[in-house]
Amino acid sequence: MYNHISGIILSGGKSSRMGQNKSFLRYGSENAIERTYKLMKDMFDEVLLITNQPELFEYIHVPIFNDLLTGFGPLSGIHSGLVHSHNNLNFVISCDMPFVTPQLIDFITNYPSLNDIIIAKADGYLQQLCGIYTKNLIKPIEKAMLKGKNEENREQEQKQRKCNLHSLINNFGATIIDAEKEYPAYFKELFYNVNTIDDYKYALSRLH
Numbered sequence: 001m002y003n004h005i006s007g008i009i010l011s012g013g014k015s016s017r018m019g020q021n022k023s024f025l026r027y028g029s030e031n032a033i034e035r036t037y038k039l040m041k042d043m044f045d046e047v048l049l050i051t052n053q054p055e056l057f058e059y060i061h062v063p064i065f066n067d068l069l070t071g072f073g074p075l076s077g078i079h080s081g082l083v084h085s086h087n088n089l090n091f092v093i094s095c096d097m098p099f100v101t102p103q104l105i106d107f108i109t110n111y112p113s114l115n116d117i118i119i120a121k122a123d124g125y126l127q128q129l130c131g132i133y134t135k136n137l138i139k140p141i142e143k144a145m146l147k148g149k150n151e152e153n154r155e156q157e158q159k160q161r162k163c164n165l166h167s168l169i170n171n172f173g174a175t176i177i178d179a180e181k182e183y184p185a186y187f188k189e190l191f192y193n194v195n196t197i198d199d200y201k202y203a204l205s206r207l208h
Contacts, residue, residue: 005089007044008081011051036095050077094129096194117174127191
């Protein structure tokens with residue numbers, strides 16, 4: 001167990017494509033949020049849950065925090081997690097990634113890097129919601145968010161494009177792991193993200 005790294009679970013998505021809250025999709029005897037919490041609690045001494053619906057998750061008995069600056073998607077959740085955690089190093093994960101393993105978390109966490117972001121790339125995509133983020137990012141994130149909020153003449157979509165996770169990674173620098181080449185236990189569903197009912201059905205079929 002890591003006592004110098006905090007685990008941050010994000011459960012702030014609107015689940016618009018799913019039609020229901022993805023956190024409560026069932027995988028056997030556990031739902032998605034319970035499954036993710038168990039995974040993280042076995043890995044990290046401190047685990048936080050970031051959500052704007054805290055009343056739904058009180059039964060888990062995990063420290064729960066809202067977004068402090070809203071309107072910027074997962075970046076808002078990461079920012080709140082970094083502010084509230086007690087460690088400089090933080091492993092961030094979305095609750096809708098049912099195939100993430102303890103071994104993968106270990107691999108990313110111990111990957112040699114001095115950068116403030118360590119994430120993987122797989123299947124042609126940056127896996128932004130499964131990786132290391134440090135507290136050094138708090139001020140740059142806040143600066144970008146507040147700049148977006150103050151640009152009154154811009155449409156909301158334009159603000160978010162200029163203040164999102166991709167922008168943070170591109171502008172601040174990150175260590176990008178080529179998971180398909182570097183992670184020995186890689187398989188194609190490893191970073192699979194459940195966004196639709198069909199995604200959920202596929203995940204169930206593969207897990208079983």
